[in-house]
Amino acid sequence: MTELLSPIQEHYLKRELVRAQISYEVQQLSDFKSIASLGPPFVGAGGALHDGYSKLPVMTHIFNAQVQTFPFINSVNPKEFWEDKVQTFVESLAQKDLSSSADRAEETKRRRIGRKLTNLIALYLSSGLQTTTPMEKTAFVQPPAEDGVRNIDLDKIVVDLYDAHYINDIDVNVVGVRIVSERHGFLYEDHAEFMIKAQFRGAPPVYVARRYSEFRKLQTQLEKEFPGKPLPTLPSHNKSTTIMGDFDDSDSISAASEESDHENESSNRPNPIAKFFSGNKKQVSTYPREKQRITLRSYLRALLRNTQVVKSQSLLEFLFRDRLKPTLEELKDMDNRRRLDIKRIEDQIEFYKIATERARVLEVHMSEFKQDLMAPGGLQKIFSEIRTKDSVDQLSPKFQKFLEWAEIEFGGTLYNMFVADDSSPEFFSQVSRIHKLVPYTLLRAVLRVSNPMAIMKGVIDLFLAQPLGRRSLLQNILIMVLSDDIKVQEKAITELKKKVNNASIVASFEAYLDASYSVKEEIRARNSDLIMSIITSPMISQMSPEAVMEIEAWYTAWNSAVEGKHVENSDYVESFSNLTELFKLMVRKRDKDQIQNLWDEASTMGLVKTLFTIFYGPLVEVFRSAKVHEAVGDFEKFMSDLMRVVRAAEGNALSSDPNQMVQEFYELCQRHVPALYKFIHQVYVHDNGLFDEIMMWISGIMEFLRNGNGKKLDLNEVCRQGQVNAGVDIAKVQREIDSIVAWIDERREWREQQRAHKKSTSDNTQAIKEWQDALPTHGLDGSAFGLDEKDLAEVADDEESDLDDDLSDEEADIGLSAVEQERRRRARLLRRVEQQAHAPVRPEVTELPKLREFFQLALSEVLRPTVV
Known part of the structure; x- marks a missing residue:
């Protein structure tokens, strides 16, 4: 029979259909109420057993082939553990109806974790499913390019040490240390001051001197300015001194450069490091606080990487206030310490080169x-x-x-x-x-x-014991912690209710939170602010038309304030800000109430105790x-x-x-x-x-990744079934697959350009951190375990995109007004749009989705275990 697809087309068709099937099954299981659809050991209403491979072949295969067979739990009693414990807990969790990303106006951690798991399952199945075309599995597997120490550009690293290297438009370096004597009564006391060089992009450099105590003061100020936000840890005080051979006074940068140029006239490749060490070392010299200088430089650059901290007035004053002009002696110290940095880089490169060559043997x-x-x-x-x-x-x-x-x-x-x-x-x-x-x-x-494990088991038993059916110690602790948090939120909600002073608004919010999943989905589907969708929804809103018009005026003023426009009535802005804060707190309080109820249920503690025992x-x-x-x-x-x-x-x-x-x-x-x-x-x-x-x-x-389960998936037959039963245009399917292949290659090239740009704008330590991955792996890569290298690279691209998007920064928004929070949320969204503006656009496909149902039928037969 004529083959409809080339091996490359078949590989990417399989991958696209796998992802479509996973998305479909995740949607079916999204509310946890359909867990019985996975089939035994889970049961449906009235003890009915479902055929999981027919309805949800992917998730059923993952559960049966990987989850149930995992050591520790592969010997449990299926009914007692999966049906009585796990299913009871999952169905109880489903009834809690916890908030979603749409409710919180941010991406929840649950959703991000779910997306990562989905990518892993797609990679697992795309690699493991074998097709009837022998060449499909290796159609696009290419050996990874040789990378590592051999390709390190030594010239560029040294130039980077001298040129301004901007992080969020600011270049900073702790370039030297000076010892200052300070009189205390009849005595003089020496202390170290760290010379900091800082400059904005396009502006001349600025030099300031700061004591360690001023760094400590900066840390305290930033912690007060950004409460709850994770900040880099200030390095501990280190008064050690570095000793090494001194540099000749004649070894100035210009002199060394001229000498080096003369010496290297006949050289094939100039050595940029040699020109800084061409002079002879005359004597031993000491460099006070050298280790402290390096750690403080790392600390300041870590602060600059945070897009919010870099705008802090405290940080900017620290870097640019009280400017000074370095003396000749201080300039010499800066020059020598810069030479130390270069010598460290040289030694690090040589270290990894030698280690790499040893590994190659x-x-x-x-x-x-x-x-x-x-x-x-x-x-x-x-x-x-x-x-x-x-x-x-x-x-x-x-x-x-x-x-x-x-x-x-x-x-x-x-x-x-x-x-x-x-x-x-x-x-x-x-x-x-x-x-x-x-x-x-x-x-x-x-x-x-x-035996520490036996002791730990005894401690766990102590925490999980439920005397006379009462709450366990662990339950009491967790519920107490949640209760304290709920009380704080209740107090804040009460205060906001007084400010809003409108019972119908509160009632509308409560009606939304108690509404069914379908009602919420319908309200979220409206392309407007969620609060306005709730207020104007005829299904749950209890507002009069006049009250709705007033809130619409509040929203208009609030939206203008978010966009930075002039607002005549600031009371309207504050009123809508109160609504957003009230709704957010009500959502979080309801989640905590539901989690508290979940912990109070016997099924939860029964599952926890069983898991610890297992x-x-x-x-x-x-x-x-x-x-x-x-x-x-x-x-x-x-x-x-x-x-x-x-x-x-x-x-x-x-x-x-x-x-x-x-x-x-x-x-x-x-x-x-x-x-x-x-x-x-x-x-x-x-x-x-x-x-x-x-x-x-x-x-x-x-074994599954490399060779599958012994059954073959006939994608050409899937296409024929789609063509006969659903009128699928096979020629259009082929064109859509080709466009997806081209888009994947274009996106990978674009991501490489983005990484190169990101590396060029990062600090010099980035190159050092990458050297640790430079040792040869001798083929022990993803392809050795049956994984397609390009599929692996695309998963890595998706993970990197998730990190770059950074749409949810809830911790960073702590303590900010509702207007500022919304402004930052929109800024993050705009940044994401701008980042993706030049990215290759995924082509739209219309014929491929039509094949999913026929793919599901074929997949269920391939993944279904063979009955012996």
């Missing part, structure tokens, strides 16, 4: 390891080796080479965390303090004679048999060794050979891998088969 062995992993049952075979081999020395050569590669990878990660990043000194200081405070000896002694029982047994106390001692040794290596790296960072530094971090990991392996081996040996079950479950997913 292992490429042949890693390829063999990958082949074993990809073989049927490969994951179980690899982990069975962990069970049977007592030490690292007994492992097969391929496994040992894999561990060697992992040691290099992890060593690079540790280097980036504790040495390379601007925030590394602060992070190391925090970890070091915690390490000193942990009572390892006492903890080891306690774990030697007790998951904690096996873990208690594992920890009882494994020697956990020995692992605590091994961890203490690792942390002490890490602290020593990092301190040595910090002390020699500007003078040591990068190859030696790579060796130090590699040997650190190498020294402690045997202890880590021993702990994993002990846990695995005493797990009563739990780890084997987890490996089998993961292997089942990998």
